[in-house]
Amino acid sequence: MTKLSVNINKIATIRNARGANNPNVVQVALDAERFGAQGITVHPRPDERHIRYQDVLDLSEVVTTEFNIEGYPDTRFMELIKRVKPAQATLVPDPPTAITSNAGWDTITHQSFLKDVVAELQGYGTRVSIFIDPEEKYFEPAKTTGTDRVELYTEPYAVQFTKNKQEAVNPYVKAAELARSLGLGINAGHDLDLHNLKFLKENIPFLDEVSIGHALVCDALYYGLENTIQMYRRQLEI
Template identity: 70%
Template sequence: MTRLSVNINKIATIRNARGGNNPNLVQVALDCERFGAQGITVHPRPDERHIRYQDVLDLHAVVTTEFNIEGNPDERFIELVKRVKPAQVTLVPDAPDAITSNAGWDTIRHADHLRRLIDTFKEDGIRVSIFVDADERMVEGAKAVGTDRIELYTEPYATQYPSDREAAVAPFVQAARKVQELGLGLNAGHDLSLENLRFFASNVPGLLEVSIGHALICDALYFGLENTIQLYRRELTTAE
């Protein structure tokens, strides 16, 4: 079954808007686990506009499901990940001023850089995933640099889904088949939602994990956090 990792960046955004510790990020992470999340994802950025580096340390002390730290691997990020040693690190090529992730790695152009990073993290027993577009060449490049998994960047799917869901999912199906052929693990994330998740998970073979934050937290404003996590879990279960 495809596992659900809840990205709690937006909870940190709300907290930071007023200062203090309301909502309590650590408590929300524990509640997400209690409500059925099978992992917790955080994406610290250099300006700490949502997840702070101290948050990552605080969460590491209490998260009992899979802890996934994603982000652009600058020196501070590398140091943090090697200190925490999460179950998984997801490498994302974010520019420092990016509002959100908007592209996958060019795994061919940046092969040497990625290979060095992957070796560094694997020394500490950390599973490595690379954020890539649904492009078979990029998947092949990811295999060549030694990653354990890739995470497919799914915003293009989500954007096209309302107008033509078959066309939207087609490149992701192709990429996923290439992932299986090469013996890699497959994750996915970005703009997956209650509207489009079941169709994606039903059609993309070998999907191990989805990381969902923005849409899930928005839905929780209407449905409540516990119910929303169960709704997302149901979409994944129904897709099996």
């Protein structure tokens, strides 16, 4: 079964726009779990423009599904993981000024660095996933880092999907099969939505987890959060 982890960064963005505590990020996370989310994802950034570090601490006290913390493994991120010990830490190569994640790790160039980071995080009892492009050359080096999983960066899939969905998914199927042959778990995320998620799942039935935030929150404006989470869950129940 592929689990749905709901990224609540956009909820924090809405809250921060007014400076108060509406919507309440912690309450939304609890409600998302109650509505069927099988995990909660956050991506705290150094400028705290959406999820704040205090949010992560508050959420760690109440999240009962899989808590996934994404981020670049700088000193503050590593200290946060050490303190919270979430179910999963997803490593992304974002610079501090990035609006959103837009590329996977070059696991060849950064193999030594990632190996040290992965070992430290696993020492806290946290599963590690590395955000990665669907290019074969990055997978064996990823395996060498000791990571538990890779997360396929799916924006290129989403962009190509509207033009030719089979061509869009082919490199992801190939990459996922390679990852599986190496004994790596497989997550996926970025620009997945109600239009393209089912096709990805049909072609990669052994996906462990998808993390979805922006599209899910946008859909919730029309369908409501509970209904939207159930709609996304149904795309994965194949």
